[in-house]
Amino acid sequence: MNNVTVKQMQPLINISMLVAVLIGIYFTTWVNYLFFHVLAEGFSIIVAFSLFMIAWNSKKYISNPYLLFIGVSYLFIAFIDLLHTLSYKGMPIFTDYDYYANQLWVGARYLESMTLLLAFIFLRRGTAPKSNIVFAVYAVVTALFIASVFYWKVFPVCFVDGQGLTPFKKVSEYIICAILMAAIFLLRQNRGKFESKVYQLLLWSIICTIISELAFTFYISNYGFSNLLGHYFKILSFLLIYEAIIKTGIEKPFELIFLDLDRTNKKLNYEIEIRKKIQIEKEELIKKLKHALDEIKTLQGILPICSHCKMIRDDQGYWKQIEQYIHEHSDAKFSHGICPDCLEEHYPEVSARMKKNG
Numbered sequence: 001m002n003n004v005t006v007k008q009m010q011p012l013i014n015i016s017m018l019v020a021v022l023i024g025i026y027f028t029t030w031v032n033y034l035f036f037h038v039l040a041e042g043f044s045i046i047v048a049f050s051l052f053m054i055a056w057n058s059k060k061y062i063s064n065p066y067l068l069f070i071g072v073s074y075l076f077i078a079f080i081d082l083l084h085t086l087s088y089k090g091m092p093i094f095t096d097y098d099y100y101a102n103q104l105w106v107g108a109r110y111l112e113s114m115t116l117l118l119a120f121i122f123l124r125r126g127t128a129p130k131s132n133i134v135f136a137v138y139a140v141v142t143a144l145f146i147a148s149v150f151y152w153k154v155f156p157v158c159f160v161d162g163q164g165l166t167p168f169k170k171v172s173e174y175i176i177c178a179i180l181m182a183a184i185f186l187l188r189q190n191r192g193k194f195e196s197k198v199y200q201l202l203l204w205s206i207i208c209t210i211i212s213e214l215a216f217t218f219y220i221s222n223y224g225f226s227n228l229l230g231h232y233f234k235i236l237s238f239l240l241i242y243e244a245i246i247k248t249g250i251e252k253p254f255e256l257i258f259l260d261l262d263r264t265n266k267k268l269n270y271e272i273e274i275r276k277k278i279q280i281e282k283e284e285l286i287k288k289l290k291h292a293l294d295e296i297k298t299l300q301g302i303l304p305i306c307s308h309c310k311m312i313r314d315d316q317g318y319w320k321q322i323e324q325y326i327h328e329h330s331d332a333k334f335s336h337g338i339c340p341d342c343l344e345e346h347y348p349e350v351s352a353r354m355k356k357n358g
């Protein structure tokens with residue numbers, strides 16, 4: 001009874017712990033906002049890197065192209081988010097410009113949203129992407145983006161001190177939200193290819209990402225409330241990804257990695273049962289046909305029949321009337337009448353009267 005109660009209370013316990021952790025993280029902003037930022041971004045980086053590790057080391061067995069594609073690509077999203085964290089205003093690493101972090105954020109979210117959208121191309125085709133090619137393409141794209149920010153310095157400015165977000169940053173956030181909405185639409189269209197719980201968690205993860213992006217269209221300070229709210233929803237988004245893929249992949253790997261294989265096996269087992277049933281029915285039909293054939297062969301054989309009384313001798317040596325013998329060896333039934341010749345021979349008066357009456 002106690003075990004049942006604890007199991008029923010587990011969701012409430014988990015939610016309470018999550019709320020406590022989020023409140024605890026908020027209090028870190030009173031001490032140092034950079035510390036809060038490192039915690040928030042660090043969690044998402046760890047989740048993204050873990051997702052890559054699961055996908056990369058299971059690529060030979062993963063039959064879900066969606067999982068494999070986003071698993072490989074999230075390594076590069078994690079790397080850009082790491083640079084975003086290290087370049088945040090106040091961090092003593094990239095000191096030549098205070099707002100690299102804003103540019104890196106936009107680049108990472110573009111990469112993340114496009115990844116969630118493009119993954120459905122492979123899912124709908126039913127063909128797994130070549131992981132090495134995906135890795136190489138994302139490596140090139142990531143390198144070019146980082147070079148545009150730090151080396152060539154041609155990536156559009158996203159934040160102006162004292163003014164806030166630039167039009168490019170705001171428009172980009174709305175475009176990213178539109179891409180994520182398209183990803184939600186495709187996710188719903190393909191919900192049958194995901195385990196039910198994984199589907200729900202992925203759906204809410206994308207929704208939280210959209211809310212996070214919208215929150216990042218309002219702040220005028222990197223330390224403002226809107227910025228804080230955006231990071232909270234990013235934490236929730238990656239927490240849901242953790243629950244959907246990483247935790248499920250560790251606790252129930254067959255439900256995640258081998259979902260399609262499991263469904264195929266169930267389908268094959270069902271077909272085997274149907275074929276067994278059909279085979280049994282066929283065998284029964286064959287037995288009935290053989291029995292009928294045996295009966296037909298008995299009647300087609302040489303029958304010893306008396307040339308005078310027309311009685312037939314059976315296999316046991318008994319003489320039987322022809323009607324009785326045929327009835328015992330077939331489903332035929334007899335009704336007795338009299339032919340015109342016998343009628344004239346045995347009942348001449350009746351025959352004459354019938355001929356006279358025409």
